[in-house]
Amino acid sequence: MEAHLEALVVENLSKHFGGLSALEGVSFRVDPGERLAIIGPNGAGKTTLFQILSGMITPSSGRIFAFGKDITKWSAHRRAALGIGRTFQITNLFLKLTVLDNILLAMEASGLARFNLLRPVSSYKDLHSQAEKILRQWGMWDRRDIPVRSLSYGEQRQLEIILTLSQNRSLLLLDEPTCGLSPEEAKSFVSTIRSFPRNFTILLIDHDMDVTFEIAEKVLVLHFGEVLAFGSPEEVKGNSQVQEIYMGRDDESS
């Protein structure tokens, strides 16, 4: 197999759950630094695609390359170490732990701290100062000692994103990051993502079309597990099939 320079190459990816075909022959490429939005009606296979890309479920067939490496059979943690980070559509946090502990767990994932059986977690000053920097940056430092389950839903959604972004993974899979955020919060999220340097490649699923089209440089439209359209936002908006199936009946689209 020849080496790929793309951040992500998906070739002919299919996933069947018994008789149900969740994804069927999906192929696309993402250049480094690109922002790709994946849209499609409910049940189109967007989250299934993310589950496969992050290594949580294995595809029925097809191949995935990230940064030139065939990662099709890699476990989730190996993909993360390679540079793939993801957020979850349904908030997936360490609920009984504090905000600070959640961030520290994101920090400890690389390095050898996770294997140190005797050194107290509180003694890792460098991890703590990193965590403090991140929490201050996101305005959550005051909330650091609160267990995550006691946070508001909006704050939990925010932490969901912070946890992933704090790891500096170069390929980010964001699964409905603005779901549950207020319009103001969503707006500030969009500007944060837009300000991200180009060494981050971002794949985004979002139901909010304003968010989607403000961030995306390319759009992939899934419909019943198949690629309906793939191109620039203008091309996709102009695609008659997409308008008919997805945008036409959607009064949110601009």
Place this chain on the structure above:
Amino acid sequence: MKNPIQSLSLAIVAAFLALLPLVLPSFYTGLLSLILIFAIFAMSLDILQGYTGLPSLGHAAFLGTAAYVVGVLNVKVFKGCSFGVELISGVFSAAVVAALLGLIVLRSREVYLLMILMASSMMLWGIAFKWRSLAGGDDGLPGISRPNFNLIGWNLASTTHFYYFVLLFFIISAILMYLVVHSSFGHTLLGIRESETRMQSLGYNVWLQKYIAFIVSAIFAGLSGVLLAYYNGFVSPSEFHLVTSAEGLIMVILGGAGTLIGPAIGAAIILLVKNFVSGYTEHWMIILGAIYIFTVMFAPQGVYRLFKQLLQKWRPIWKPL
């Protein structure tokens, strides 16, 4: 330890435990030794159950393995106590059993893990029960002699001296386990308990962290098995039995999973009640079941947390003083 009140109260508890044999009749000093042995066992199970979220009804596998290794070495090989070798072999063999078992079982979780560990432990029970030539079959191995420290004036045949011997190991184990659960490694165990999928996507090899926790837990359970073999002076297949595992699990839940101190308190309550009840009836299991139901209904968070909550509630009353 960050909190001075916490360290002070622990120092008081340690001093209290050290002074108890001076006032207790020797029967209760013996019972206290047993409580400390099972406290180590329950705390080791808490590393899995309370901190990592891995329930086990087969934790007796590690206790039993270590106890039998001590028994065989003591009775069959050395025909007397060679403490250093027996301690290390016992603990090491428990770790080896965990390392082998962990390769197979740690892919399952929750109730499936609970059951597969129970089955594994009962398989070892079956081996001990049937292997008459080496393990003595259902008679077990009687005649295990206790270590000999006469040089430093410790005669472990004495109940009081044996108690201090156990107390020493209890304190060392408690400190080590405290360090483990508060270490950066222990921190990742909490993460696994809360969300495995999140840990995976953050980049953790969740299986490996669990595997290490499993072996560490088995090492301390093995230590409790070594001490138990000396305490009883014999080993029998019941060391491997489901009942031993279940008692350990109930100690953890009754005391409070994920608190480390709680399971030690749970061990004390269970063994005291067991000792008291067995004076009246042989049907200890019925009482054990009742305790379990009572705990789950009225103190699902465990006695230790309940105690802390009550303390919090009463604080305004005594604070002005």
